[in-house]
Amino acid sequence: MLTPVVDADGTPFWEYAARGELRVQTCADCGEPRFPPRPCCPHCRSFDHEWRPLSGRGRIWSYVLPHPPLLPDYAEQAPYNVILVELADAPRIRLVGNLVSEAGARLDSVPADRIRIGARVQAVFTPEGLPQWVLERP
Amino acid sequence: MAPMAVLKDATAIVGIGQTPFAKQLPETERALACRAILAALDDAGIAPDEVDALASYTMEETDEVEVAKALGLGGLTFFSKVGYGGGGSCATVAHLAAAIASGQATVGVAWRSRKRGSGPRPWKNTTVQLPTPAQWTRPFGLLRPADEIAMLTRRHMHEYGTTRDHLFNVALACRNRANQNPAAIMYDRPLTREMYMTSRWISEPLCLFDNCLETDGALACVLVSAERARDCRRTPVYVHSAAQGLPAQHHGMVNYWNDDPLTGPAWTAARHLWKHADLTPDDIDVAQIYDAFTALIPLSLEGYGFCARGEGGAFTEGGALEIGGRLPLNTSGGGLSEAYVHGFNLITEGVRQLRGTSTAQVPGAAACLVTAGEGVPTSALLLRN
Numbered sequence: 001m002l003t004p005v006v007d008a009d010g011t012p013f014w015e016y017a018a019r020g021e022l023r024v025q026t027c028a029d030c031g032e033p034r035f036p037p038r039p040c041c042p043h044c045r046s047f048d049h050e051w052r053p054l055s056g057r058g059r060i061w062s063y064v065l066p067h068p069p070l071l072p073d074y075a076e077q078a079p080y081n082v083i084l085v086e087l088a089d090a091p092r093i094r095l096v097g098n099l100v101s102e103a104g105a106r107l108d109s110v111p112a113d114r115i116r117i118g119a120r121v122q123a124v125f126t127p128e129g130l131p132q133w134v135l136e137r138p
Numbered sequence: 139m140a141p142m143a144v145l146k147d148a149t150a151i152v153g154i155g156q157t158p159f160a161k162q163l164p165e166t167e168r169a170l171a172c173r174a175i176l177a178a179l180d181d182a183g184i185a186p187d188e189v190d191a192l193a194s195y196t197m198e199e200t201d202e203v204e205v206a207k208a209l210g211l212g213g214l215t216f217f218s219k220v221g222y223g224g225g226g227s228c229a230t231v232a233h234l235a236a237a238i239a240s241g242q243a244t245v246g247v248a249w250r251s252r253k254r255g256s257g258p259r260p261w262k263n264t265t266v267q268l269p270t271p272a273q274w275t276r277p278f279g280l281l282r283p284a285d286e287i288a289m290l291t292r293r294h295m296h297e298y299g300t301t302r303d304h305l306f307n308v309a310l311a312c313r314n315r316a317n318q319n320p321a322a323i324m325y326d327r328p329l330t331r332e333m334y335m336t337s338r339w340i341s342e343p344l345c346l347f348d349n350c351l352e353t354d355g356a357l358a359c360v361l362v363s364a365e366r367a368r369d370c371r372r373t374p375v376y377v378h379s380a381a382q383g384l385p386a387q388h389h390g391m392v393n394y395w396n397d398d399p400l401t402g403p404a405w406t407a408a409r410h411l412w413k414h415a416d417l418t419p420d421d422i423d424v425a426q427i428y429d430a431f432t433a434l435i436p437l438s439l440e441g442y443g444f445c446a447r448g449e450g451g452a453f454t455e456g457g458a459l460e461i462g463g464r465l466p467l468n469t470s471g472g473g474l475s476e477a478y479v480h481g482f483n484l485i486t487e488g489v490r491q492l493r494g495t496s497t498a499q500v501p502g503a504a505a506c507l508v509t510a511g512e513g514v515p516t517s518a519l520l521l522r523n
Contacts, residue, residue: 004273014273035395036271042387061394062293065342066285071262074279079342082280084289084394094394096275107279112342117296130277 001073003128009037012051018129024090026052035093056123058085058133061094063115080107081115085133100124100132110135146414148239150367150374151231151521153182153360154486159323159477162256163354170356171200171251172208178358183371184245191216191243191361193230195480197223200251216243220382222390224428224511225403227481228519232380234361244362250482251356259352275392284349284431286391287513288341291433294400295343300436300451302343306334308432308467309347309474311459316471319497323351324475348432350473357482359489375492378505379415379520383407391513403516404441404509412443415520419443422520423503424491425465426484428511429472435459438512461498469498484508485519492523 006014009025016023026033027041028048040047063083068075084094101109103124120136155177157163157170165173179186189211192202202217216237220226227250234246261282280286294300313329316322329347337346367374383406387396412418419442427438436450444465445453459467470476470487477483488506490496496503503523510517 002277004277006273010273036274036389062289062296064280064285064288064292065339066279066281067339067341069259070279070281074281077279079339080279082278082285082289084293092395092397094399096278096280096392096394098278117293 002071009039013037014129016051017125017131020125022054022056022123022131023051024054024093025049033090033093054087054089057088057136058095058121058123059088060084060099060115060117060119060121061086062117063099065112074107077107079112081110081112083115083121083133085121095131097131097133100134101138102134103132144239145235145377145380147376147378147522148364149235149361150364150376151359151489152362152367152370152372152374153178153180153184154358154489155179155181156321156357156483156486157355159321159353159355159479160255161323161352161354163253167251167253167356168200168204168208170354171205171249174251174356174358175205175209175247175249178247178360181372182360184360184362186210187212188245189247190214191234191237191246193218193220193233193246193248195219195223195226195230195250196221197480198250216246220517222511222515224430224480225514225516227428227485227510227517228380228508229382229510229517231359231361231377231485231519232382232517235377235380238361238363244366246361247358248361249356249358250480252479253354254478255352255354271389271392280392282341283391284344285341287431287433288344289394290399290437290513292343294433294436294451297400298448298451302335304436304451304454305348305432306331307454307459308429308435309334312429312468312472312474314460315469315498316475319470319476322471322476323353324471344431344433350430350478351475353477353479355477355479357479357486359485373493373523375489376522377519378417378522379411380518381407381410382515382517383410384515388515390515393513400437402437402441402512403514404438404512407516407518408442411518411520417505417520417522422465422505422507424469424500425467425507426469426472426488427467427507427509428481428484429468429474430478430511432474434512435467438509441512442507442509442518461500466498466500469496469500481510488519488521492521
């Protein structure tokens with residue numbers, strides 16, 4: 001499986017995720033969250049930022065079901081889901097992830113017919129610190 | 139004088155050239171580039187040593203030095219490369235037009251040579267393909283452009299009732315035109331609705347026939363001033379308007395992190411394109427719209443103003459994209475059914491339509507929209523004869 005190739009701006013996200021926390025970069029001056037992380041706030045141009053903790057709640061905005069040809073580790077689980085989660089605390093931020101039956105489960109662990117745009121989901125984390133998502137009402 | 143009045147109809151495409159298209163061609167990308175450029179110069183009746191400007195894509199592997207020394211070009215005073223893959227196609231011509239109109243050069247060549255058919259699939263190279271923002275997408279199995287665009291497609295279907303039949307209409311129009319074009323990869327392979335609906339998935343909701351071809355081939359075109367164009371051997375095809383488009387807070391093909399992911403770069407390019415044109419969408423006789431995926435067509439139809447937001451799927455109904463329809467589309471077969479060479483074949487087909495020499499000629503075509511890839515920083519041209 002591919003692991004995140006992290007850049008300097010993104011490092012804190014993954015450090016918090018490794019501790020089981022979902023946080024987004026937020027401007028320390030005007031309070032606007034931004035994603036992906038970057039050096040400067042596009043709203044007020046401040047370089048000061050903090051990492052705001054989120055509830056981890058969201059709704060599925062869209063999803064796809066990839067089929068081969070895929071990289072081998074992914075082909076083995078295909079068709080699996082990739083969902084886009086609109087965060088309850090920051091609706092303009094839609095995180096790419098996987099809907100799973102429980103933290104650490106395979107990418108195909110939720111049947112495709114259970115996936116609906118608008119469904120409420122909650123962030124969980126794999127032992128490796130990758131965020132995943134489970135249905136609030138499975 | 140307003141700045142864009144300098145560009146409007148100031149330059150013209152006077153030569154086009156291409157190699158054969160195939161899944162695998164024996165020659166190198168460099169050799170194919172040279173053949174396409176020489177063919178375009180021959181079509182224009184302009185000697186290679188008169189070329190003083192070049193433009194291509196940042197993803198083009200053959201650089202200006204190689205092209206210039208292999209073909210014996212003259213001294214170059216302008217050369218430019220445009221980024222973002224297929225989003226750069228029309229911008230190569232736009233940059234040459236700006237250079238020629240502003241006096242930086244006199245004879246420009248734009249080209250693209252690519253062995254995407256027999257070469258590696260770019261998304262399989264995990265070391266090259268994992269810079270940011272891929273850290274936010276690829277670990278989760280969103281690996282390929284098809285997956286990234288399928289995400290927007292599903293949302294468009296959800297919000298606006300776009301259907302697989304709408305996407306089939308796009309695939310069918312392109313295939314029907316390819317069936318008229320002996321140079322097209324899919325010349326002798328008709329497409330039926332049953333083939334489409336029963337084909338294998340690539341990334342649901344996109345199936346095999348929603349995806350472009352994988353092609354080896356090269357194309358080029360030659361641009362000169364309108365004044366010089368009148369003395370060339372072919373009917374001049376004027377660059378009436380040109381634009382690039384990178385919207386505020388756009389994120390490339392994973393444009394998921396702003397107010398409205400479905401308002402893509404086409405909208406930004408379109409505002410500039412029409413603002414500086416004497417034409418409106420109603421004046422366009424034929425369109426060559428970038429079709430790496432069928433779903434880019436509804437998004438582009440909305441962005442370039444052929445219909446309202448959300449109506450791009452419905453626009454394809456009733457044969458609208460066929461010859462005789464409201465907007466004949468990709469009349470050489472496009473990336474879906476002629477060849478996928480980062481959209482450069484859409485430019486050359488736009489030129490053929492306005493010369494009256496297309497294999498699927500729209501009678502009396504006088505204005506053609508050509509677009510580059512939607513979903514990435516893009517570009518577009520309005521061509522007229």
